[in-house]
Amino acid sequence: MSTTQSETSTRTGPKPIDPRGPRFNQAVLTAALLIGFIADGFGDGAWVVAPVFAIALFLGAAFGPQYGPFLRLFAKVIRPRLGPPDELEDPRPPRFAATVGVIFLGAATLAFLADAAALGWTLSLIVAALAGLAATTGICVGCEIYLMFARRRGVQMVA
Amino acid sequence: MLLAILFHPRVLMVLVLLFGLALATRVWRQRSAAIVAERPDHPQLPASLLAGGSTWVMFTTPYCASCGQVAEILGQADPTTPVVRIDATERTDLAHAFSVRSAPTVLLADAAGVVRERLVGVAAVRRHISATAA
Numbered sequence: 001m002s003t004t005q006s007e008t009s010t011r012t013g014p015k016p017i018d019p020r021g022p023r024f025n026q027a028v029l030t031a032a033l034l035i036g037f038i039a040d041g042f043g044d045g046a047w048v049v050a051p052v053f054a055i056a057l058f059l060g061a062a063f064g065p066q067y068g069p070f071l072r073l074f075a076k077v078i079r080p081r082l083g084p085p086d087e088l089e090d091p092r093p094p095r096f097a098a099t100v101g102v103i104f105l106g107a108a109t110l111a112f113l114a115d116a117a118a119l120g121w122t123l124s125l126i127v128a129a130l131a132g133l134a135a136t137t138g139i140c141v142g143c144e145i146y147l148m149f150a151r152r153r154g155v156q157m158v159a
Numbered sequence: 160m161l162l163a164i165l166f167h168p169r170v171l172m173v174l175v176l177l178f179g180l181a182l183a184t185r186v187w188r189q190r191s192a193a194i195v196a197e198r199p200d201h202p203q204l205p206a207s208l209l210a211g212g213s214t215w216v217m218f219t220t221p222y223c224a225s226c227g228q229v230a231e232i233l234g235q236a237d238p239t240t241p242v243v244r245i246d247a248t249e250r251t252d253l254a255h256a257f258s259v260r261s262a263p264t265v266l267l268a269d270a271a272g273v274v275r276e277r278l279v280g281v282a283a284v285r286r287h288i289s290a291t292a293a
Contacts, residue, residue, distance in 0.1 A: 132177075
């Protein structure tokens with residue numbers, strides 16, 4: 001029995017977060033990218049939504065939730081009006097997912113600057129779809145990738 | 160003018176994307192509900208995991224922030240029922256067999272290893288504890 005018992009959940013790690021924070025962030029990101037995509041069909045300049053949100057995601061992913069503008073908005077304005085969360089989550093998987101979003105939106109920005117708008121919007125819409133999926137269902141593809149790598153690391157350590 | 164906006168290819172593409180998201184959400188909720196409901200085809204838990212009488216079997220992950228809290232709640236509610244933790248990332252065979260999709264997923268097994276209860280998340284555990292205490 002002892003071999004199956006695990007103390008992993010008692011490992012010390014970063015402070016757990018309210019999962020509704022990243023979900024709010026993902027919902028805003030999805031809405032902004034989709035509105036930007038539509039607006040771009042009617043006039044120029046809406047592509048700036050990609051670099052703007054790349055920076056917003058980068059701030060939260062690199063320096064912590066208090067530096068991400070929408071995560072901060074959630075923590076300061078929205079969360080005090082809600083009840084306590086049912087459960088908390090580890091901040092590392094959503095942070096990794098946000099980093100993947102930064103990379104995609106960064107690449108989209110480069111594509112827009114290089115006059116490859118179709119590629120730019122394709123990358124932006126991939127981010128919008130994945131963020132939308134995470135916001136509505138909680139299925140966070142970036143988080144799963146993080147867990148997969150974490151598991152691999154674990155296996156390598158054992159070997 | 161309004162029609163021109165509504166039928167703009169980009170608006171239609173966004174609508175298709177939103178429809179896809181709505182569909183994914185619906186399928187996800189249905190599947191979650193089906194898994195949470197009593198499943199007669201659940202296999203029995205191996206005897207090596209059980210502690211004789213009733214046992215709480217809790218599936219955790221290395222990144223589960225609320226699993227410690229759940230173990231504490233279960234332990235306080237009934238100290239005579241032991242809580243066995245299984246890391247779902249290590250025992251993927253068991254996690255797959257019991258359709259574990261998120262942590263904590265808690266199963267209450269009887270002495271024979273038959274799953275009598277299935278709880279997913281802190282809120283479900285709290286509800287169960289207060290319902291059985293009442």
